[in-house]
Amino acid sequence: MARKVFVRVTASFDTDGRITPLSLVWEDGRLYTIDRITDVRKAASLKAGGMGLRYTVIINGKQSYLFYEGPKWFVEGK
Amino acid sequence: MERVILHSDLNNFYASVECLYNPSLRGKPIAVSGNPETRHGIVLAKNYAAKACGVATGNPLWLAKQKCPDIIFVPPHYELYIKYSETAREIYSEYTDQVEPYGLDECWLDVTGSSALFGDGPTIADKLRERVKSELGVTVSVGVSYNKIFAKLGSDIKKPDATTVIKRTRFKEIVWPLPVNDLLYVGKSTHKKLLNYKIKTIGDLARSDKHFMKYLLGQNGVMLWMFANGLDTSPVSNIGAKSLIKSIGNSTTSPRDLITDEDIKIILYVLCECVSSRMREYNFICSTVQIGIRDNELHSYERQGRLSYPNRTSKSLFNKAFELYKQHATGKPVRSLSVRACGLFLSEHEQLSFLPEISQIQRQEDLERTVDIIRSRFGHYSVGRGIMLTDKELSNINPKDEHIIHPDIFLRR
Numbered sequence: 001m002a003r004k005v006f007v008r009v010t011a012s013f014d015t016d017g018r019i020t021p022l023s024l025v026w027e028d029g030r031l032y033t034i035d036r037i038t039d040v041r042k043a044a045s046l047k048a049g050g051m052g053l054r055y056t057v058i059i060n061g062k063q064s065y066l067f068y069e070g071p072k073w074f075v076e077g078k
Numbered sequence: 079m080e081r082v083i084l085h086s087d088l089n090n091f092y093a094s095v096e097c098l099y100n101p102s103l104r105g106k107p108i109a110v111s112g113n114p115e116t117r118h119g120i121v122l123a124k125n126y127a128a129k130a131c132g133v134a135t136g137n138p139l140w141l142a143k144q145k146c147p148d149i150i151f152v153p154p155h156y157e158l159y160i161k162y163s164e165t166a167r168e169i170y171s172e173y174t175d176q177v178e179p180y181g182l183d184e185c186w187l188d189v190t191g192s193s194a195l196f197g198d199g200p201t202i203a204d205k206l207r208e209r210v211k212s213e214l215g216v217t218v219s220v221g222v223s224y225n226k227i228f229a230k231l232g233s234d235i236k237k238p239d240a241t242t243v244i245k246r247t248r249f250k251e252i253v254w255p256l257p258v259n260d261l262l263y264v265g266k267s268t269h270k271k272l273l274n275y276k277i278k279t280i281g282d283l284a285r286s287d288k289h290f291m292k293y294l295l296g297q298n299g300v301m302l303w304m305f306a307n308g309l310d311t312s313p314v315s316n317i318g319a320k321s322l323i324k325s326i327g328n329s330t331t332s333p334r335d336l337i338t339d340e341d342i343k344i345i346l347y348v349l350c351e352c353v354s355s356r357m358r359e360y361n362f363i364c365s366t367v368q369i370g371i372r373d374n375e376l377h378s379y380e381r382q383g384r385l386s387y388p389n390r391t392s393k394s395l396f397n398k399a400f401e402l403y404k405q406h407a408t409g410k411p412v413r414s415l416s417v418r419a420c421g422l423f424l425s426e427h428e429q430l431s432f433l434p435e436i437s438q439i440q441r442q443e444d445l446e447r448t449v450d451i452i453r454s455r456f457g458h459y460s461v462g463r464g465i466m467l468t469d470k471e472l473s474n475i476n477p478k479d480e481h482i483i484h485p486d487i488f489l490r491r
Contacts, residue, residue, distance in 0.1 A: 002101075041213075042165075043212055043213055043215075044098060044212065044213060044214050044215025044216075045215070046098070046101070046215055047101070048101070049098055049099040049100055049101045050098075050099065051098070051162075051165070051213070051214055051215055
């Protein structure tokens with residue numbers, strides 16, 4: 001079972017209203033830049049308990065999920 | 079062309095949402111319950127683990143605890159349920175514009191016209207299940223049939239996360255052995271009447287004589303007979319279609335029994351103000367006021383009376399409601415009260431009048447409209463009647479904003 005970790009996110013909003021997360025700040029204060037987004041879809045997080053827009057992101061070569069559960073962002077922590 | 083109707087039912091809706099948001103609850107018996115301190119302590123929804131112990135919706139918490147000592151009670155989160163319900167409807171509406179909600183957790187879909195695009199009924203049903211599971215994290219069961227009644231029965235047959243098809247050629251095998259009270263609109267008293275005549279299953283009802291059913295239950299009997307024989311033709315309404323509002327009412331179970339007239343007055347004022355303000359929102363006026371009383375022995379009854387002049391001020395509603403109460407009170411302490419405005423019509427064309435009664439109503443209306451505006455800007459408790467201050471425990475409810483759930487009515491008679 002994963003923890004629901006709310007994170008601070010810097011994102012860009014394009015003129016159509018599409019939101020692209022650029023970086024996130026982990027709970028220990030470290031900043032991670034999002035290298036690439038490979039998928040965006042509505043999805044539930046069974047592991048952490050939540051529902052929203054799920055971004056599949058690549059950070060430092062590793063894949064993870066970043067959820068936008070308006071107005072907050074969370075990730076599935078260990 | 080035969081219609082293709084789906085009925086989608088979110089399984090153990092409230093409990094499933096709670097388990098999704100709190101993964102530590104999963105697999106354990108849980109019940110979403112009202113607050114026992116305000117005497118709303120009943121089971122609103124339960125998951126399968128709790129159901130297996132015999133816990134039923136409506137059970138008081140002590141009984142649920144007795145049946146299932148390990149049960150975990152969690153408080154409800156209505157905002158979350160409403161958000162889930164809306165998101166599920168958004169998914170449905172990608173497949174058809176005929177989506178008719180029935181409460182928060184159920185919907186009918188008419189996909190007759192979309193099968194060329196998305197596949198036949200069962201295919202769409204499976205897609206819906208798949209999407210709800212991945213996008214919402216909860217499950218639905220879907221019934222597929224050629225009318226709304228059988229589609230609804232179908233969604234109840236296999237749970238959770240399953241599709242059940244009831245075809246015209248095979249409905250007798252599937253539907254007829256089911257107990258008759260599984261049928262929509264066979265409630266407690268109808269069920270009792272039917273049992274008196276040994277009508278136990280839907281098949282018994284279908285095979286009985288139509289005229290006999292009319293004699294026994296009136297027009298409703300004919301309707302049920304048609305349902306049982308698969309002859310229901312009621313359409314699935316459009317997404318945009320607002321259901322016809324027939325009455326506006328609110329009820330509450332008070333934190334303690336109401337004994338004195340002052341107690342009754344406080345609750346009646348709270349309810350009347352809410353009903354009155356909702357009528358202004360929808361631009362209705364009413365001609366009849368109905369009150370419902372449930373005493374501390376859980377015996378309940380309803381009484382109604384006409385207003386001398388149709389209007390919607392909380393003052394007139396209250397006066398009529400209190401008059402009805404005084405007329406019909408049994409003297410027993412009251413547990414819950416309801417106020418309902420009936421005989422609604424739109425107040426589009428108002429006749430201005432010099433009659434003192436009517437101009438007084440109009441002045442009162444202006445006053446109450448102002449109170450509504452103040453409340454919408456500064457909060458519900460920013461302005462209120464003096465009587466509310468005499469007992470803050472009782473007056474501390476705001477039925478309007480806290481939760482009003484609009485069940486869409488199936489019958490629009």
